[in-house]
Amino acid sequence: MGYKVVVVGATGNVGREMLNILAEREFPVDEIAALASRKSLGTEVSFGDRTLKTQDLDAFDFTGWDIALFAIGSDATKQYAPKAAASGCVVIDNSSLYRYDPQVPLVVPEVNADAVMGYTAKNIIANPNCSTAQLVVALKPLHDRARIKRVVVSTYQSVSGTGKEAIDELWNQTKGIYVPGQEVAPSVYPRQIAFNVIPHIDVFMEDGQTKEEWKMMVETKKILDPAIKVTATCVRVPVFVGHSEAVNVEFEEHLDEAEARDILREAPGCLVVDKREPGGYITPIECVGDYATYISRIRQDQTIDNGLNLWIVSDNLRKGAALNAVQIAEVLGSRALRKG
Numbered sequence: 114m115g116y117k118v119v120v121v122g123a124t125g126n127v128g129r130e131m132l133n134i135l136a137e138r139e140f141p142v143d144e145i146a147a148l149a150s151r152k153s154l155g156t157e158v159s160f161g162d163r164t165l166k167t168q169d170l171d172a173f174d175f176t177g178w179d180i181a182l183f184a185i186g187s188d189a190t191k192q193y194a195p196k197a198a199a200s201g202c203v204v205i206d207n208s209s210l211y212r213y214d215p216q217v218p219l220v221v222p223e224v225n226a227d228a229v230m231g232y233t234a235k236n237i238i239a240n241p242n243c244s245t246a247q248l249v250v251a252l253k254p255l256h257d258r259a260r261i262k263r264v265v266v267s268t269y270q271s272v273s274g275t276g277k278e279a280i281d282e283l284w285n286q287t288k289g290i291y292v293p294g295q296e297v298a299p300s301v302y303p304r305q306i307a308f309n310v311i312p313h314i315d316v317f318m319e320d321g322q323t324k325e326e327w328k329m330m331v332e333t334k335k336i337l338d339p340a341i342k343v344t345a346t347c348v349r350v351p352v353f354v355g356h357s358e359a360v361n362v363e364f365e366e367h368l369d370e371a372e373a374r375d376i377l378r379e380a381p382g383c384l385v386v387d388k389r390e391p392g393g394y395i396t397p398i399e400c401v402g403d404y405a406t407y408i409s410r411i412r413q414d415q416t417i418d419n420g421l422n423l424w425i426v427s428d429n430l431r432k433g434a435a436l437n438a439v440q441i442a443e444v445l446g447s448r449a450l451r452k453g
């Protein structure tokens with residue numbers, strides 16, 4: 114016996130990946146519903162070998178459904194997630210709406226799977242920001258060995274992190290540069306994204322950092338350890354899928370680069386690609402469609418006593434969103450909502 118699963122935002126980048134990953138990982142599904150806005154009513158989406166017709170979220174009754182994987186924006190989530198949760202369906206949400214709510218667990222299963230059981234307070238579990246998910250997967254095993262004091266991270270985030278319209282903007286702007294008269298003005302982003310980089314993701318906060326940078330700090334504390342200090346610079350780059358991060362870590366104790374490499378090789382969710390030669394590292398193009406968080410360029414930071422530098426890359430639509438949500442559903446299934 115399996116679960117009755119709803120994918121909310123099934124026509125979006127994350128929703129489509131959720132359907133792919135549920136099928137790939139053979140999540141025990143008895144019944145599945147794909148939901149989106151009314152304008153997408155009847156749109157076909159793939160679920161393994163099957164084709165599903167998208168239903169209207171606004172008209173959907175969640176009563177009797179076990180798990181709802183939400184991948185719509187925060188405003189729509191605010192309207193529909195409480196309804197789904199109140200009807201007894203456990204919501205696993207990808208928006209940022211519930212991440213900082215003390216009554217809602219924020220979970221990356223490789224790091225804090227036990228926190229899933231906190232779902233009972235609101236019947237909701239939050240999925241972190243894409244750049245945080247891959248960061249904490251790589252940091253957790255190093256933290257367990259040498260206690261992390263401070264992390265300095267610069268991100269190189271792909272346009273798929275913004276949604277469908279941003280992918281179109283990069284594609285059309287790139288083509289438009291080569292065709293006189295077909296230049297495409299920035300619309301999703303405040304500056305041209307094709308052949309450019311933009312040091313601005315999400316809104317600006319009073320202290321000058323962006324909300325994306327703030328999220329990385331707050332979410333790392335909630336998931337991994339409140340004692341860890343994080344400072345981030347988040348940058349949008351003209352890459353379709355795959356977020357990269359250059360990370361500097363300061364530890365309480367000395368951690369040799371060779372030992373760090375060995376620890377990461379054994380760590381859940383991590384794959385080390387680290388040859389000190391041209392091409393001996395991972396780039397975003399190679400991570401697309403994979404589950405792993407890849408770690409390359411592991412090296413001592415010679416400027417401090419206990420420091421390491423790392424290069425971390427992962428598929429933001431998978432580990433950064435859809436895969437992590439399905440992994441949460443798997444933990445929920447094995448620990449709380451047992452069937453069969």
Ligand SMILES: NC(=O)c1ccc[n+]([C@@H]2O[C@H](COP(=O)([O-])OP(=O)(O)OC[C@H]3O[C@@H](n4cnc5c(N)ncnc54)[C@H](OP(=O)(O)O)[C@@H]3O)[C@@H](O)[C@H]2O)c1
Binds near residue numbers: 126149170183430
């Ligand atoms: N992309 C990432 O790397 C990533 C990572 C972590 C978290 N997230 C979060 O995941 C969510 C989805 O992101 P995405 O990249 O998949 O966006 P997207 O490609 O733009 O897709 C948005 C989805 O939400 C649906 N939707 C929007 N408003 C709706 C409404 N009022 N009622 C019903 N459905 C509605 C859309 O349906 P229609 O097609 O019918 O409009 C579509 O299925 C966002 O909250 C995002 O912040 C994304």
